Structures are given as C-alpha cells and as structure tokens.
Amino acid sequence: MDKLRQKGVVIRALGAMSGTSLDGVDAAVLETDGVNITGFGPFEYRSYSSPEQNTLRAALNQWAGPTLAPATDVVMAAHQALLSQFEGIDLVGFHGQTVAHAPRSRGTLQLGDGAALADALGVPVVWDFRSADVELGGEGAPLAPFFHFACAKWIKATGPIAFLNLGGVGNITWVDPTHDAPEAHGALLAFDTGPANAPLNDLMLKRLGQPYDKDGALAKQGTVETGALELFLAEPFFARMPPKSLDRNDFAEMVGLVNELSDADAAATLTAMCATGVAEAMQHCPSPPTRVLVTGGGRRNPVLMKMLEVSLDCPVMPVEDVGLDGDMLEAQAFAYLAVRVARGLPTSCPGTTGVRAAVGGGTVSVPDSVRSLI
DSSP states (O other): OHHHHSTTOOEEEEEEEEOTTOSEEEEEEEEEOSSSEEEEEEEEEEEOOHHHHHHHHHHTTOSSSTTHHHHHHHHHHHHHHHHTTOOSOSEEEEEEEEEEEETTTTEEEEEOOHHHHHHHHTSOEEEOOSHHHHHTTOOOOOOTHHHHHHHHHHTTOOSOEEEEEESSEEEEEEEOTTSSSTTSTTSEEEEEEEEOHHHHHHHHHHHHSOSSOGGGHHHHTSOOOHHHHHHHHTSGGGGSOSSOOOOTTTTTTHHHHTTTSOHHHHHHHHHHHHHHHHHHHHTTSSSOOSOEEEESGGGGOHHHHHHHHHHSSSOEEEGGGGTOOTTTHHHHHHHHHHHHHHTTOOSBOHHHHOOSSOBOOOEEEOOHHHHTTO
C-alpha cells in the first residue's frame, strides 16, 4: 500500500473495461506513476457468450429490479476469470458494466462489486469511478480524456489532436498537449458525439442474427436515406453545448427511423448517422485538430472510416498509426485512472465532464489479505 501512495513511483496497474457494445471484457496492464506513461504491458480479452449478452441486455436501462443480480453475476464472473490470469499487479482499475446513465436525473449505474473483486484477486481495486463526478454536477462521462492527454504526451504530439472512440456510443477528446496537466484550463474538451456502433449492432442482431456489420460489408451495399439522417440531426442533443454524455439507449429510436429500409440501406444510414454525429461534434472543438485518432470497434469498419475521412477537414487514422492499441485503450485508461485515484489526483474536470471543479472519483477497496498487514 505504501507504494501506491508514493507519488512519482511507477505502478504496474491492470485496467478492465466492459463497454456499452456488450461484446466482452478488455484487460490491459499499464506502467505509470499516474502522470506519465512508462510502458504498456500484456493484455487479454474475454468475450461474452450469447446467453451472457442476453442477460446483460435485459439489465440495460434498469436502475433496480430482478434483472440486475444475474447481470452482476455475469460481470463479476467474467472479470474474475480474466483478471486472475495476470501476475505481478500492484493495483486494478475496475470499471464495471454501465447499464443506466442519466446524470441529470437518476445518476449513473455500473454493475460490479470492487470490494468482492479485490478479495478474490488479492489486489487493491479502484472502482465506482463515475459517481463522485455526477454528485458534483458532472456528466460522469467520458472518463478516458485524462489518459488521452497522457497518450498525447507519450506520442510527443506538438499541436491539438483529437481522440475519437467509437464503441457503443461515440465520444471525442480534443487535446492541447502544450499544457502541463490535463486539468489545466484549455488542455481538454471531451464529450459524447452521439450513437456509434450500438444501433447498428442492434439492427444486425435483430434482422440477421449477426453481432455487427463485419468490415462494413452490408453498409457498403446500401444507400443512405437522407430523410432519416435529417431527422436524426434534429435531435436536441446536437444543439447542446459540451460537455455532454449519452446513455446507450438514448437514441434507440434511430432503429425506428430505418424500419422501412432494406437491410443494406438501413445499415448504410445508421453508419452515416454515426459519422454525421462526429462531424457535428467537431464544430465544438476550440481549434481544428491536426489529426483524428480513432479507437474502439468503429475503426475496423472501412465504410465508417471513409465517411469520416470525407466529412472531416483533417487526417483520420486508427490509433495504431501512432503506436497505440485501439482495442485496449479504454482498459489502459482505467489502469491509469486507478493510479491517479490511489494518489489523490483528479480524474475529471470541467472541460471533460462539466463537473464544477477538478475531482478525483473512485473508491479504493483493499482485500482482507492486504488489510491485515496494514
């Protein structure tokens, strides 16, 4: 525990992320002192089975009730099985599974018990990252931007860049790497851009029994329905100034807009909605980024990437082009945030979530085996 509290000492942290796409759990090791990235360690992925996904889907948008307990069991079993494979870990960052997110009313809910996970792994676990931010007036999301700032420093960026995460929901982080700290005024602006893969995945599952549009093959065959796209852009969300965030199901009616379209046209239109939301978001950036680095599953969809290239006024590329891992970036982010929480450093600020002041979220749970030695 002393090592965790000593600022400047490098920690070998393991981060875990299960996103709104509900495909599985990412886990990755990061070496960091909570400020600078020292190195990237091993990583693993554990997919959710179809029955597990169904259990998780049943819990979406639920704040209480009988669906939450079995979904929590799925989350805990998957994380424990995956994280127990790693050795030599000082600290774990456990995000849990978001099933409901309404920061302006009911708050935010991530399933999972960090204290139980700490006892199971025998390693201190940082969890419940979002609640403190929401309690102080923040959106509670996105939380990866402080890590994006560290990544911008790691790749030695000299001008403004943007990280675009296309998971179930899209979010963007505009970074000015000339600042010394992520919480500095003007260093970061981050917010959700709109729906990303979730509506398209839901469509593919409902119509074709497939989890997603692999390589954009279906969308490539279709034509975008401009009328549906215009209705999509009329949503009040796009007129709101950032920071702002979304729940996975906030745009569930999008699928309704394409109900009468063929499979291919529906897929093309939902893909275009994702790209258009990003283009709208770019208008909020303090200055044009020199490049957009794309992470998350959406970067593997060539149709979506082409739409982004056409609609944005700067180079668009997967984060792999600068030596980062787009599959593990969010898991690495929660490893990074866990170290910051353990050392009393902020994890969000007004420019990332709209919180009133820079705040460090997260709860640190120490396993009984370690607590007895303190």
